[in-house]
Amino acid sequence: MSGGAGKSYVVEPVTQVSGSLTVPGDKSISHRALMFGGIASGSTRISGFLDSADCRATLEALRALGVRIERTACGEIVVHGAGVGGLRASSTALDMGNAGTAMRLFMGLLAGQSFDSTLIGDESLMRRPMERVAEPLRLMGARLDTEQGHPPVLIHGGSALRGIDYALPMASAQVKSAILLAGLSATGITRVTEPAPTRDHTERMLQSFGVELECSGAGGGGATVSLRGGQRLRGTALTVPGDISSAAFFIVAGCLAAKSALTLRSVGVNPTRTGLIDMLRLMGADIEVQPLGGAGSEPMADITVRASPLKGVVLPEHLVPLAIDELPVFFIAAACAQGETLVTGAGELRVKESDRLAAMASGLTATGVQCELLSDGIRIQGGGLRGGHVHSHGDHRIAMAFAVASTRASTAIEIDDVANVGTSFPDFPAAARAIGLRLTERAG
Numbered sequence: 001m002s003g004g005a006g007k008s009y010v011v012e013p014v015t016q017v018s019g020s021l022t023v024p025g026d027k028s029i030s031h032r033a034l035m036f037g038g039i040a041s042g043s044t045r046i047s048g049f050l051d052s053a054d055c056r057a058t059l060e061a062l063r064a065l066g067v068r069i070e071r072t073a074c075g076e077i078v079v080h081g082a083g084v085g086g087l088r089a090s091s092t093a094l095d096m097g098n099a100g101t102a103m104r105l106f107m108g109l110l111a112g113q114s115f116d117s118t119l120i121g122d123e124s125l126m127r128r129p130m131e132r133v134a135e136p137l138r139l140m141g142a143r144l145d146t147e148q149g150h151p152p153v154l155i156h157g158g159s160a161l162r163g164i165d166y167a168l169p170m171a172s173a174q175v176k177s178a179i180l181l182a183g184l185s186a187t188g189i190t191r192v193t194e195p196a197p198t199r200d201h202t203e204r205m206l207q208s209f210g211v212e213l214e215c216s217g218a219g220g221g222g223a224t225v226s227l228r229g230g231q232r233l234r235g236t237a238l239t240v241p242g243d244i245s246s247a248a249f250f251i252v253a254g255c256l257a258a259k260s261a262l263t264l265r266s267v268g269v270n271p272t273r274t275g276l277i278d279m280l281r282l283m284g285a286d287i288e289v290q291p292l293g294g295a296g297s298e299p300m301a302d303i304t305v306r307a308s309p310l311k312g313v314v315l316p317e318h319l320v321p322l323a324i325d326e327l328p329v330f331f332i333a334a335a336c337a338q339g340e341t342l343v344t345g346a347g348e349l350r351v352k353e354s355d356r357l358a359a360m361a362s363g364l365t366a367t368g369v370q371c372e373l374l375s376d377g378i379r380i381q382g383g384g385l386r387g388g389h390v391h392s393h394g395d396h397r398i399a400m401a402f403a404v405a406s407t408r409a410s411t412a413i414e415i416d417d418v419a420n421v422g423t424s425f426p427d428f429p430a431a432a433r434a435i436g437l438r439l440t441e442r443a444g
């Protein structure tokens with residue numbers, strides 16, 4: 001992480017936002033494009049790659065594993081794939097920084113290699129649970145050690161993996177993806193069933209690389225995905241759509257204060273990621289989604305938002321995994337709505353970059369919002385916020401969520417410890433100012 005943990009934002013109240021913005025590339029898709037390109041045969045050309053700290057961690061780890069990666073003059077990334085069995089041991093521990101996706105997907109990718117690997121991360125990542133991935137990988141025959149469930153993760157090479165039939169205990173795209181990646185170097189069929197639909201970028205992208213997989217039963221419950229081990233990936237060309245998780249901050253800003261209109265361009269609208277739009281519409285939001293020609297297997301759209309009165313809701317739990325990273329900013333919308341909002345079934349928020357339920361509850365309380373923290377959710381009394389001093393807990397999404405709250409705050413909001421915004425949205429301050437937020441950065 002760069003920039004010093006003490007960096008802060010001061011955001012003065014505004015009553016209006018407008019204009020149009022293109023948000024940076026999708027983080028989940030950028031990680032996967034690099035990794036799958038790294039184990040493909042032939043080259044993979046990636047346009048729209050998210051050049052953020054998290055994705056750079058994946059890029060540097062792949063280089064340490066012997067993959068050659070270039071940046072072209074026009075900003076594309078070219079990955080010269082080493083093939084599924086072509087990675088080589090890194091001479092040092094692989095540092096995943098703040099990136100949970102990188103660590104968990106690398107666990108799956110490295111479990112079937114012939115060499116040992118060690119995965120480490122920053123302070124936040126070193127506290128996050130890794131047994132949810134290690135356990136199913138051990139069932140496949142892999143040998144991994146965690147430290148009481150947390151990183152560092154030691155992966156012992158040379159294990160012969162076999163396919164398993166695994167029912168995920170939690171709705172997690174990272175765990176699903178790690179198992180499928182390990183399945184590529186396993187014998188037989190690897191089959192994963194999720195309890196509820198989660199983002200399916202791995203399934204879509206593996207197919208773009210020529211991997212055959214079967215998906216069945218998606219809908220109310222989650223899907224079952226299966227693949228046969230030993231398949232090769234063929235290098236390809238990929239376009240990364242704008243990250244809906246970054247657009248989310250401006251979608252909420254627009255719902256609260258776009259008196260004319262605010263448009264977010266070329267945003268990825270994979271239906272496993274658009275839960276926030278459904279949630280805000282339940283509250284009465286005016287959001288228009290205009291589909292564009294696709295970015296390959298990932299749908300894209302322009303999203304136009306206009307301010308409208310929002311009302312509190314009891315959030316249907318099935319929407320939670322479809323908006324898992326957008327819940328912090330959804331809580332800001334709830335704080336500005338009329339009436340009460342109740343969110344349950346969101347216990348996974350406690351094991352993200354921070355305990356996002358606790359971090360949001362303390363930030364909302366600090367800005368004058370009445371809320372009750374529940375074990376797996378939160379109850380928020382709407383009606384608006386005053387200003388105040390908020391701690392982001394070093395969590396990018398908490399920091400950006402409170403910046404958006406300035407559209408309804410009565411005085412300035414000061415947000416501490418914002419350097420981590422660089423993990424997902426390095427240009428957030430400039431983008432926020434471009435739509436009319438009055439955000440100043442202060443060095444730590």
Ligand code: S3P
Nearest residue numbers: 028101171172173174175324325
């Ligand atoms: C991600 C999956 C989600 C999400 C994370 C990115 C991915 O995590 O919160 O930011 O790229 O697969 P879980 O799978 O742990 O829910």
